[in-house]
Amino acid sequence: MADKAGDLFGSPTASAVDDFHDVDERSFFAEQTTRDSNIAKAASARATMQPEAHYLGHRERLRNRFREGGETALADYEVLELLLFRLIPRRDTKPIAKALLARFQTLGGVLGAPPALLQEVKGVGETVALDLKLIASVAQRMLKSELREKQVLSSWSAVIDYCHAAMAYETTEQFRILFLDKRNVLIADEIQGRGTVDHTPVYPREVVKRALELSATAIILVHNHPSGDPTPSRADIDMTRTIVETAKPLGITVHDHIIIGKDGHASLKGLRLI
Template structure:
């Protein structure tokens, strides 16, 4: 498989083969193919395997604490790589990289998470912060806390992001009302709300794309 990967890259491997090859870095002896297939069967996709909580990974036969930790390290590396693509560019001119990053960081989380990307006057990323973590279907968000943090960072614009663990990125009435409140709080201070993105396993939704901003 390594020879095939060297020759053809990722396109030459199926998901289970890539996972099998990577797992060999943690499991030095034995066949890693059964575990790779079991993990994919349990969680559904390569990305969902990486995003699975460590405790749930350890419930899969053959996936011990060391291997579960290794999988979480792979997830951290993939998120760091995706984030670097955003930090090194103007997020608004490399929107696909922003989406790749927030998908990697949030799409398969089992709890709702509210993240804010703070931008300077040239739309460069100042900070990327998770402001709130909630339950499977709700995250409390306070507009004044968003505004306070934007002022502390001297941000000129923000991008809001949160995930829907249900898999459906369709905004709820509460999502729309909350976004309107945040926009109305930021606008008098000259801070632009560029977008609010909802990320889910099935895709994403842009509030600007839906003309909700």
């Protein structure tokens, strides 16, 4: 009876002690496993965060330099980095910015490049390529807005800037016409033809017909040379003179024919070729 009472109210039996030890050991190893798992997760998180912390600090320094000194405080690749920060939020964008400039030479070249070529640069996917093209379109529209409600001939540098932004980096030829009213204010800006790397078909009668439809009294012809050299060809000169001769009897003046290249432009009027 004493033994039984002891089992009930006194010291625990051997079986009870063994059960207690089993529970205690299971709890210990479970806690140890949990601690090890938490340590591993923390180490993994630190390993993941370290590179991010590095480029986040770099980004903040660049932002501060831009905030304090404007765009003149930054190199071209750094300006492109700032742009890419928002397009590629979780990567170091410096190598991508440098690779883009190495491939396309200038910021204008990067923004003017076709999306397919942009995606050939490591780190640039379809979304980033389209975002860069959107930014280029915003820049073009901003420049075009400078021509609205203004006499184009008195804003000639704005005309050149706009045409250069719109056409200099195209990989095929485009033929564009700026239609003006009697005050030489821009009525319309239209691409009349797209061609190959060195030729665009132009039909003088269609050019004049469109000018009459828009009630334009003057036009400026513009096309690009994808080779980069804006020097007019013999075909450029002959085509321009044909348009001048076709338009003149109908009271439409051809103010100029501008040829756009990556490194500059040529004016047929300035060269006294028309």
